Amino acid sequence: MFNLLGSARKGARAVLAIAAAAALSACDIDLSQVSGGGAKSNGGAVEVALLVPYGSATPGDDGLARALENAARLAAADLGEGKVNITVYRTAGQASTAASVATQAVAAGADVILGPLRSDAANAAAVAVAGTDVNVVAFSNNTSIAGGNLFVIGNTFDNIASRLMGYAGAQGRSRVVVVYPQTPVGQIGRSAIVKATSGTNVQVVGDGAFEFSEQGIISAVPRIANTVKETGATAIMLTSDSTGALPLLAQLLPEQGVSPAVTKYIGLTRWDVPAQTLSLPGIQGGWFALPDPTPVAQFNNRYRSAHGDAAHPLAGLAYDGIAAFGALASKKLAVSRGNLTQSSGFKGVNGVFRFKADGTNERALAIAQVTNNQVQIIDPAPKSFGFGGF
Structure with a gap:
């Protein structure tokens, strides 16, 4: 973890964090005006299972997994204590492993699954937990896998x-x-x-x-x-x-x-x-x-300040997912299908987005x-x- 040097940098980072929290709330929610307390409709923080490809044989996957985890934890920190808890599960980039750990995550009390990365693993994870009320929000942009309990958050x-x-x-x-x-x-x-x-x-x-x-x-x-x-x-x-x-x-x-x-x-x-x-x-x-470009630049600065290197281009998707879950938590709403597909959508580091009923998404683009x-x-x-x- 990058260590802050001096009070001036601490102040700058605090400003970035506050700006990020305000920008990444749901469209009709200002996180800076929300008090602490319970998050879900049944109380407590949202339990997020983060499925990322640690242990994958594909070159670059470990670094990408780390970037996704770092971004997710930045979002959780910006939301404030008691909104979102993150548990990381290693998929090794394999569909079978993704299915197995998704089942483990639900058994351990996960409210929602964020990830996996690729469409085959995402589909396998969603099928594995299809009999539950847990939704899977995958980093994929492949619309052919979307639907049912599987949402894609990547730009399609x-x-x-x-x-x-x-x-x-x-x-x-x-x-x-x-x-x-x-x-x-x-x-x-x-x-x-x-x-x-x-x-x-x-x-x-x-x-x-x-x-x-x-x-x-x-x-x-x-x-x-x-x-x-x-x-x-x-x-x-x-x-x-x-x-x-x-x-x-x-x-x-x-x-x-x-x-x-x-x-x-x-x-x-x-x-x-x-x-x-x-x-x-x-x-x-x-x-x-x-x-x-404005929220993207804010996120990149925030990430570099926290971790000392540039954010992977896909890292913002993890931030967006956690920001959406946290915005619902701030209104004491469960991460249900109906709440995920609210028409007002959410604000993330990649701009305004919302999930559609068919599991795909809409993103505001320049x-x-x-x-x-x-x-x-x-x-x-x-x-x-x-x-x-x-």
Whole structure:
């Protein structure tokens, strides 16, 4: 644990903690105005079982597990004593282990399970405790596993695509070609985009599928460029990220005459991670969606102050989960399905979010534009549901 040095730093950390607590309450709850006392409807703190991949053979999983635990404990500390108790269970990144420890957690008195990380483990954990009244809030963004007692808290392609297509339609970018790899993830991304056009004036006018290999991308680019030109597309939606096809596409498509100055490039993934992505030629002037940068920056500062290193990009999901449970606890509400899906939602380090009855979620996102290799927010994230398209 990072040791604070001097009273000045203690004061700064206290300010961060107070700001975090105020920002991370439920939308209609101000934690700073809530007195102590019982948390659940039946009294006492909410007992949270945190399932994280300690002991996994996958490189990086132990570090991610530690980041998730650190973030969850920061949220519990910000909520104050007596709101949330956290017990950590090691899944080893295995679905069978996740199912086993989920059962153990319920037997030990858990009110809710936060985690596991990946969809197979999350599904196994939810199935294992399906006969109880304990809900599983998984870090996954895979909507195909959601439903019943399983909620996903990760930012989903459906949510991102909906925000981007709504904004594109409002800006007159109504004819879209979807560019995606012929992989399961690519197909999910494409489906999310097509689904998101419903209720908007946006049409998917062409497909830009490609084989997911270097040669496959290179071979497909002339065909994709012709599709853009022949359909009169005003935008192209790229589902790939910077570790996939995005760098090649952002270089080769402009070379084939798909000018970013004429055809808007829009990304289903984050273009600011890593930062070098922002220098790609094809995405200059392009759009992507991201959480409200202000609470994210506050959380990152809080995490670094507490632990001496940068927060993992997924760590905020653990904070969000604990913040939601704690907000319910502050109103003496149990972490039931009905309370989790309250329409007002919650405020987390990734902005406003709420769980839907089908186990998926809605998150308030900002629209960013890449301008001179920098991120420029051109349409801020809504601060509550009921505004800005929510």
